[in-house]
Amino acid sequence: MLHNISNMLELRNVSKRFTGIVAVDDVSFSARAGEITGYLGPNGSGKSTTMKMITGLMELTSGEILFGGERIQSDLIAYKQRMGYVPEEPHLYAHLSGLEYLVMVGQLRNLPAKSTAERIDGLLRLLSLHGNRHVPISAYSKGMRQKVLLSAAMLHNPDLILLDEPFSGLDVSTALVLRSLIQELAGRGKVVLFSSHELETVERVCSRVVILHHGKIVADDWIERLRTLMALPTLESIFSQLAVEQDTAAISREIADLILG
Amino acid sequence: MVDLELLSPQGDMSKLLGQFAALLILISSLLGLAALGLGDSRMPRVALLISAWGFEHSLIATTMLVVGLFAVLSWDSTFPDRRDVLVLGPLPVRARTLFLAKVAASATALSFTVVALNAFTGLTFPLALAPASTSLPDLILSPVLYRSLAAYWITMVLAGAFIFCCVLGVQGFAAQLLPRRGFLRLSAFLQMAAFGLFLSVYFLQPSLATPKGLMAPENQGLLAWLPSYWFLGLFQELNGSMHAAMVPLAGRAWVGLAVAGFGTAVAYVLSYFRTLRKIAEEPDILPGFRGLNWLPRFGNSLETAVVQFSVRTLLRSRQHRVMLAFYLGIGLAIVIFLLKGGVAREEHFADQANTRLMFSSFVIMCVWVVGTRVVFSMPLALRANWIFRVTQVRGVGEYLAAIRRPLFVLAVAPVWLASAVLFLSIWGWRPAAGHLVVLGLWGMMLAYLSLQGFQKIPFTCSYLPGKSFFHMAFLAAVGLLLGLRKGVELERRALDDPVSYAKMLGILGIAVALARWRAVALGKSEDAIVQFEEVPPPAVLVLGLQRDGVLPNSARGQGSAGRLQ
Numbered sequence: 105m106l107h108n109i110s111n112m113l114e115l116r117n118v119s120k121r122f123t124g125i126v127a128v129d130d131v132s133f134s135a136r137a138g139e140i141t142g143y144l145g146p147n148g149s150g151k152s153t154t155m156k157m158i159t160g161l162m163e164l165t166s167g168e169i170l171f172g173g174e175r176i177q178s179d180l181i182a183y184k185q186r187m188g189y190v191p192e193e194p195h196l197y198a199h200l201s202g203l204e205y206l207v208m209v210g211q212l213r214n215l216p217a218k219s220t221a222e223r224i225d226g227l228l229r230l231l232s233l234h235g236n237r238h239v240p241i242s243a244y245s246k247g248m249r250q251k252v253l254l255s256a257a258m259l260h261n262p263d264l265i266l267l268d269e270p271f272s273g274l275d276v277s278t279a280l281v282l283r284s285l286i287q288e289l290a291g292r293g294k295v296v297l298f299s300s301h302e303l304e305t306v307e308r309v310c311s312r313v314v315i316l317h318h319g320k321i322v323a324d325d326w327i328e329r330l331r332t333l334m335a336l337p338t339l340e341s342i343f344s345q346l347a348v349e350q351d352t353a354a355i356s357r358e359i360a361d362l363i364l365g
Numbered sequence: 366m367v368d369l370e371l372l373s374p375q376g377d378m379s380k381l382l383g384q385f386a387a388l389l390i391l392i393s394s395l396l397g398l399a400a401l402g403l404g405d406s407r408m409p410r411v412a413l414l415i416s417a418w419g420f421e422h423s424l425i426a427t428t429m430l431v432v433g434l435f436a437v438l439s440w441d442s443t444f445p446d447r448r449d450v451l452v453l454g455p456l457p458v459r460a461r462t463l464f465l466a467k468v469a470a471s472a473t474a475l476s477f478t479v480v481a482l483n484a485f486t487g488l489t490f491p492l493a494l495a496p497a498s499t500s501l502p503d504l505i506l507s508p509v510l511y512r513s514l515a516a517y518w519i520t521m522v523l524a525g526a527f528i529f530c531c532v533l534g535v536q537g538f539a540a541q542l543l544p545r546r547g548f549l550r551l552s553a554f555l556q557m558a559a560f561g562l563f564l565s566v567y568f569l570q571p572s573l574a575t576p577k578g579l580m581a582p583e584n585q586g587l588l589a590w591l592p593s594y595w596f597l598g599l600f601q602e603l604n605g606s607m608h609a610a611m612v613p614l615a616g617r618a619w620v621g622l623a624v625a626g627f628g629t630a631v632a633y634v635l636s637y638f639r640t641l642r643k644i645a646e647e648p649d650i651l652p653g654f655r656g657l658n659w660l661p662r663f664g665n666s667l668e669t670a671v672v673q674f675s676v677r678t679l680l681r682s683r684q685h686r687v688m689l690a691f692y693l694g695i696g697l698a699i700v701i702f703l704l705k706g707g708v709a710r711e712e713h714f715a716d717q718a719n720t721r722l723m724f725s726s727f728v729i730m731c732v733w734v735v736g737t738r739v740v741f742s743m744p745l746a747l748r749a750n751w752i753f754r755v756t757q758v759r760g761v762g763e764y765l766a767a768i769r770r771p772l773f774v775l776a777v778a779p780v781w782l783a784s785a786v787l788f789l790s791i792w793g794w795r796p797a798a799g800h801l802v803v804l805g806l807w808g809m810m811l812a813y814l815s816l817q818g819f820q821k822i823p824f825t826c827s828y829l830p831g832k833s834f835f836h837m838a839f840l841a842a843v844g845l846l847l848g849l850r851k852g853v854e855l856e857r858r859a860l861d862d863p864v865s866y867a868k869m870l871g872i873l874g875i876a877v878a879l880a881r882w883r884a885v886a887l888g889k890s891e892d893a894i895v896q897f898e899e900v901p902p903p904a905v906l907v908l909g910l911q912r913d914g915v916l917p918n919s920a921r922g923q924g925s926a927g928r929l930q
Contacts, residue, residue: 161754185758195748199681211670212756256752
């Protein structure tokens with residue numbers, strides 16, 4: 105199957121070291137247009153660090169990241185114009201209203217004012233934020249803030265969409281909408297890479313997964329192939345085998361014993 | 366001039382408190398030395414005490430001013446806020462415990478301020494009031510000295526407590542009477558109004574501390590509204606040196622204390638039992654007006670985004686407004702001091718320029734531009750700056766051009782417009798227009814100079830504590846004011862001479878053009894970046910020293926950063 109590299113994200117031997125700590129160790133994978141790639145790993149495995157390197161927020165220690173066959177560092181501006189990002193933590197300027205925030209994002213991205221205003225209005229309505237668009241973000245629930253982040257990430261019709269824990273805080277109906285949206289975007293030729301702890305959702309939405317453990321890739325394949333290769337029925341069981349070191353049942357017994365005496 | 370560590374989360378609080386205490390002790394030591402020179406050792410004691418009224422009044426007024434400003438600056442911390450409720454609410458901490466902790470913290474801070482400010486005067490002033498003929502051993506054993514000491518300290522603590530209680534009382538009752546959102550909106554204005562009121566009263570109150578002044582019928586109305594004189598009377602009462610003129614004043618002090626103390630206690634108690642629940646439901650950040658969030662464009666979309674963000678942040682962040690108010694307060698104090706005796710004695714303004722008023726407009730422009738520039742350095746929601754980094758889709762030069770704009774919009778323009786309204790209404794149009802052109806150019810030059818090396822979107826870059834050079838900034842400010850005074854005199858003469866005026870405008874215009882050119886050139890240089898993180902100074906600095914004038918091999922290719930071999 106020939107892949108159109110004009111819309112392919114590729115990581116080659118990417119590493120990130122902090123003082124004394126290797127957060128990401130020689131990671132290589134690719135995410136292709138039309139596919140939804142899940143990026144999984146336990147807490148502290150290096151997922152968010154990888155995401156930040158892909159967005160350009162963090163520098164690589166070694167390796168390279170390419171999009172459309174070009175190193176992203178060679179023209180970061182052009183890359184950022186094509187990239188949309190939803191961070192893990194919804195850090196927003198809480199003193200701005202939802203509408204003000206999205207208008208500001210549109211201005212920062214140099215989008216035409218009139219069409220952007222229509223797009224913002226549409227997104228706010230579809231994500232049930234229109235009634236609260238003038239309310240400061242400080243009054244928003246976590247799910248509402250997540251919707252603002254999603255809107256900001258998609259406002260400029262990016263080719264690459266990076267989602268770090270996008271379902272966090274979303275109510276059931278919005279999560280269903282987002283799940284369908286991710287599939288729709290991939291179907292329309294976008295590159296979608298998202299990391300999540302919700303393995304059931306990942307299993308339903310993603311075609312391929314990359315599993316990270318202690319900064320290294322331990323699996324990078326289609327979900328179906330992984331099930332067959334490992335003879336395990338679910339992604340959760342695959343994940344547990346590859347990335348979970350603890351005996352969860354034993355730990356939960358010990359915690360209960362400690363608290364309950 | 367403000368040590369910004371006050372508001373920096375990484376700031377060393379003990380160092381800051383030390384600096385604050387040192388400043389107050391310095392003021393106290395200077396006043397303490399002045400106290401030693403009070404009166405004449407040959408004066409009868411009664412005459413000595415009366416002659417000291419003026420000085421005593423100034424000490425009381427200064428204490429009340431400092432405590433008042435402290436109360437205003439700590440406005441947000443004396444009553445419970447959302448963080449207190451959300452963090453402590455789920456824990457088994459009683460509201461009473463929270464209440465007592467806040468009271469204890471407030472009382473400690475108040476005491477610390479009063480003690481630091483009166484550390485020296487608290488000793489020297491009572492000593493100065495002691496009978497001069499007394500020998501040292503007799504003086505040490507004299508109950509008169511100890512009574513004076515006790516009277517002094519009790520008066521100062523009570524005067525400070527009175528002002529503190531008044532501020533808390535106003536805040537507390539406003540919080541009770543208004544809906545939470547209304548209170549949050551009004552709170553900022555009350556804070557700044559209190560700031561201005563304390564400074565104005567301190568500098569503008571007349572000197573009435575003489576028997577004649579205090580007993581004059583025409584002054585009684587005024588004395589009823591000046592608490593510093595009430596506590597002067599209280600001191601005399603406690604010191605056993607009561608004069609007939611002081612009797613009503615001392616009475617007012619006690620009544621004022623009772624009313625302020627009772628009112629504050631009621632407001633405090635109500636705030637804990639009525640508003641704690643409401644606080645959790647309301648945002649603490651000043652809410653924007655629904656639908657009234659329109660702002661005009663300020664150039665291209667990037668410039669508009671940066672300016673609108675800066676305007677909204679400054680208007681909605683109480684922390685930043687307080688900081689700016691501090692600088693404006695300094696300017697206001699200087700202006701009031703300048704205009705206090707000046708304006709009324711000058712000739713009327715029709716077609717005449719008034720030097721003091723001109724100077725005041727320059728001072729306000731200075732403090733506003735410098736204060737706003739300082740405030741821009743303090744981040745708000747630092748971690749939210751990722752959106753600016755991820756959406757950096759234009760060249761650095763465009764960003765740096767956009768970054769310059771908010772200072773003009775938020776500082777230069779408002780001061781210039783307000784000055785235009787003032788000068789055009791009180792002067793003839795020629796001198797007014799002439800001065801406004803000079804003021805505008807001065808403001809622009811100041812803004813460009815303030816922005817030298819500033820490569821940050823306002824409120825989005827981290828701030829490293831310990832970078833404020835308080836002493837250097839203070840000296841620079843003093844030098845600037847002296848230079849300004851000279852400049853204003855030149856302008857005053859130039860307004861009457863078209864040739865001189867044209868020369869002055871030419872010089873200023875060239876200075877502005879050069880400052881702008883430099884700013885633009887720096888923005889286009891290869892080293893230009895948009896900064897989101899303050900880089901700490903390197904732990905090891907390369908001195909680049911060479912031996913015998915010979916560059917080391919490694920330095921020849923690396924330039925000045927080369928290492929010694």
